[in-house]
Amino acid sequence: MNILLRKVTIADPVSAHNSSVKDIFISNGIIQKIADNIDDSADQVVDGQNTTVSPGWVDIFAHFADPGYEFKETLESGANTAAAGGFTRVFVLPNTNPVVQNKTQVEYIVQKSSSLPVYIQPLGSITKNGEGKELAEMYDMQASGAAAFSDGTNPVQSAGLLVKALQYVKAFNGVVVQVPMDKSIGQYGLINEGVVSTRLGLPGIPAMAEEIIIERDLKLAQYANSSIHFTGVSTAKSLEYIREAKEAGIQVTCSVTPYHLYFNDEDLASYDTNLKVTPPIRNKEDVEALKEGVRSGLVDCIASHHLPQDWDNKVCEFEYAKAGMLGLQTAYAVVQSVLPDLSANKIAALFSSNARSIFHLSAASIEEGSQAELTLFKASGTTTLAKETNKSKSSNSPFFDKSLKGEVVGIINKGNIFINK
Amino acid sequence: MELSTRHLLGIKDLTKDDINLILSTAEQFKEVLQRPVKKVPSLRDVTIVNLFYENSTRTRMSFELAERRLSADVLNFAASSSSAAKGETLLDTVNNILSMKVDMVVMRHSASGAPHFLAKHIPAAIINAGDGINEHPTQALLDAFSMREKTGRLEGLKVAIIGDIMHSRVALSNIYLLTKMGAEIMVAGPPTLIPKYITDAFGIRVEYNIKKALEWCDVANVLRIQLERQNQPLFSSLREYNIAYGINRRLLESLKKEIVIMHPGPINRGVELDSDVADGPFSIILNQVENGVAVRMAALYLLANRQE
Numbered sequence: 054m055n056i057l058l059r060k061v062t063i064a065d066p067v068s069a070h071n072s073s074v075k076d077i078f079i080s081n082g083i084i085q086k087i088a089d090n091i092d093d094s095a096d097q098v099v100d101g102q103n104t105t106v107s108p109g110w111v112d113i114f115a116h117f118a119d120p121g122y123e124f125k126e127t128l129e130s131g132a133n134t135a136a137a138g139g140f141t142r143v144f145v146l147p148n149t150n151p152v153v154q155n156k157t158q159v160e161y162i163v164q165k166s167s168s169l170p171v172y173i174q175p176l177g178s179i180t181k182n183g184e185g186k187e188l189a190e191m192y193d194m195q196a197s198g199a200a201a202f203s204d205g206t207n208p209v210q211s212a213g214l215l216v217k218a219l220q221y222v223k224a225f226n227g228v229v230v231q232v233p234m235d236k237s238i239g240q241y242g243l244i245n246e247g248v249v250s251t252r253l254g255l256p257g258i259p260a261m262a263e264e265i266i267i268e269r270d271l272k273l274a275q276y277a278n279s280s281i282h283f284t285g286v287s288t289a290k291s292l293e294y295i296r297e298a299k300e301a302g303i304q305v306t307c308s309v310t311p312y313h314l315y316f317n318d319e320d321l322a323s324y325d326t327n328l329k330v331t332p333p334i335r336n337k338e339d340v341e342a343l344k345e346g347v348r349s350g351l352v353d354c355i356a357s358h359h360l361p362q363d364w365d366n367k368v369c370e371f372e373y374a375k376a377g378m379l380g381l382q383t384a385y386a387v388v389q390s391v392l393p394d395l396s397a398n399k400i401a402a403l404f405s406s407n408a409r410s411i412f413h414l415s416a417a418s419i420e421e422g423s424q425a426e427l428t429l430f431k432a433s434g435t436t437t438l439a440k441e442t443n444k445s446k447s448s449n450s451p452f453f454d455k456s457l458k459g460e461v462v463g464i465i466n467k468g469n470i471f472i473n474k
Numbered sequence: 475m476e477l478s479t480r481h482l483l484g485i486k487d488l489t490k491d492d493i494n495l496i497l498s499t500a501e502q503f504k505e506v507l508q509r510p511v512k513k514v515p516s517l518r519d520v521t522i523v524n525l526f527y528e529n530s531t532r533t534r535m536s537f538e539l540a541e542r543r544l545s546a547d548v549l550n551f552a553a554s555s556s557s558a559a560k561g562e563t564l565l566d567t568v569n570n571i572l573s574m575k576v577d578m579v580v581m582r583h584s585a586s587g588a589p590h591f592l593a594k595h596i597p598a599a600i601i602n603a604g605d606g607i608n609e610h611p612t613q614a615l616l617d618a619f620s621m622r623e624k625t626g627r628l629e630g631l632k633v634a635i636i637g638d639i640m641h642s643r644v645a646l647s648n649i650y651l652l653t654k655m656g657a658e659i660m661v662a663g664p665p666t667l668i669p670k671y672i673t674d675a676f677g678i679r680v681e682y683n684i685k686k687a688l689e690w691c692d693v694a695n696v697l698r699i700q701l702e703r704q705n706q707p708l709f710s711s712l713r714e715y716n717i718a719y720g721i722n723r724r725l726l727e728s729l730k731k732e733i734v735i736m737h738p739g740p741i742n743r744g745v746e747l748d749s750d751v752a753d754g755p756f757s758i759i760l761n762q763v764e765n766g767v768a769v770r771m772a773a774l775y776l777l778a779n780r781q782e
Contacts (some may be wrong), residue, residue: 246671247671248674254606255607324586368595369563370564370588371587371588373585
């Protein structure tokens with residue numbers, strides 16, 4: 054298949070064509086030509102007016118619930134959701150049934166995704182059955198295609214075990230991904246502890262439950278001289294600890310979710326179960342600190358934390374609702390809405406190149422001869438998630454029918470082009 | 475005059491006018507309850523279901539009595555002896571009940587926000603009879619009614635709320651109500667039972683010394699230790715709680731003044747209150763129970779009339 058992109062703006066800091074407006078000709082999945090005017094005949098031509106092209110976006114934390122919970126999401130529906138959200142590559146959580154903890158399960162996901170529009174790479178479980186007790190076969194999983202290692206929504210609690218995991222993965226350049234959460238503090242909490250939780254009569258989860266795990270795990274990473282990535286970082290102080298650690302040379306990187314940038318705990322006044330997430334939505338000061346962290350570059354990536362839940366698990370009493378919200382399809386538009394001044398290069402870094410470098414993926418750079426793994430987006434466009442456009446099997450999103458800034462035009466991946474609409 | 479809300483989900487949503495309206499209507503109903511014929515026809519043809527997902531003696535009986543005295547048709551539901559015990563969801567249960575043409579729902583539930591959830595999904599008017607650790611609005615209204623009856627005022631009244639503040643919906647509703655009505659509030663109890671952000675949230679005082687709290691206040695609203703809602707140990711033993719925070723006759727007599735003792739029930743005798751206080755001359759605990767019927771009649775009457 055031949056694809057011609059006309060007059061697209063290139064956002065790729067490592068490309069010689071960065072920030073220029075060019076035509077790009079793609080044939081059989083390879084970028085053949087980048088020039089001012091290309092006249093080659095193509096099966097599909099995209100008019101690139103106001104459209105930016107960046108290396109394909111990577112989401113490092115999404116739950117496709119397959120196998121085990123296919124009524125919430127499948128690899129197929131998840132892949133279509135990701136493609137519509139501009140992602141060419143997704144790391145999926147191991148919290149399936151069975152847990153992704155050996156080569157067989159990794160291969161199931163990798164192979165099944167070969168016919169889907171996006172690359173799906175599992176996060177292999179750090180511990181057997183994700184129980185936080187014994188190390189899983191991480192070496193074998195990485196060799197089979199696991200992107201990194203995490204116990205996903207059930208993060209490792211034991212410091213002794215985590216330090217061993219950090220040491221163990223060094224031998225094969227593995228990266229440990231943690232959702233920072235001490236489960237013994239605010240164990241029965243439902244939302245961020247603070248003025249709002251007190252006023253709403255909901256048990257709180259203190260910010261400290263996240264911060265002491267960050268402090269602790271940073272020490273463990275320093276001791277092991279190994280790489281750790283925190284995802285879903287949600288408090289101002291957490292970012293402060295990460296900044297200090299980065300300055301001290303500890304191998305730490307982090308990501309935040311779009312929803313932690315968009316909502317604050319005052320939005321929970323109506324007990325909206327779609328806003329029940331882990332870590333919880335924090336207060337206004339935290340949200341401002343997260344935004345500043347994204348602007349300054351302290352935050353390396355945006356992670357969708359796409360966590361589908363079926364109707365029964367969300368349309369119920371707040372206490373009984375399960376945590377999580379959809380994220381892939383609205384991730385970019387949410388970020389563009391709360392941080393409208395981010396440059397195209399910054400978007401490319403947050404959604405693609407930083408994750409590619411942290412997790413040792415191909416750069417997918419926009420150069421002649423490279424594999425075409427690209428995302429097309431328009432900062433000037435708008436996005437409104439609707440029932441008809443939602444690709445996920447679930448619908449637990451607070452963004453339905455909300456007009457957001459920015460629009461994903463489509464992706465070019467695996468030799469094909471997938472355009473929204 | 476009518477209420478500004480369709481439901482009574484919490485004191486948080488009420489205005490000062492709403493509260494005054496309910497209290498003054500309750501005064502009229504209290505007068506009705508002194509008559510030989512205590513029944514009025516106000517809610518004839520109105521069907522009310524009492525939906526109790528948590529155990530209750532006082533509140534359930536008080537609501538039922540209030541409903542019957544207003545001539546409403548009453549349906550009682552206890553989760554433990556119904557299909558909820560078979561796993562039916564709250565929404566399914568309520569929709570099934572509503573399809574039998576029920577006009578109002580009185581609900582007690584162990585999850586905070588459960589009545590708010592219901593209000594989003596069903597057309598009937600809802601009265602919250604206690605949700606989790608959030609609110610228990612009719613209790614706060616009857617407490618206020620009783621305080622005002624005994625002391626003659628709410629504005630400027632010094633009220634100490636004592637005990638398990640963290641797990642108490644009575645505390646939160648009282649705080650909302652008394653703040654709106656201009657009373658001064660202090661919460662007192664062990665630090666593990668007082669929410670960390672309570673001063674930031676409401677601008678009220680916190681005291682860990684029970685004697686100082688009693689010396690400060692005009693009214694002590696003593697709460698029940700909610701053992702059933704504590705998921706982890708928050709104090710060492712009931713014995714120690716009684717020594718440090720329990721109120722007995724000797725403690726009250728050591729104060730240089732008389733204060734009013736209230737308790738929403740059920741009392742843990744010998745824990746938060748000793749019997750010589752609960753049954754003593756300073757206690758208005760049984761007046762609270764009596765006033766509960768009138769206050770609930772007022773709330774039901776005002777909400778039902780608003781619907782029409």
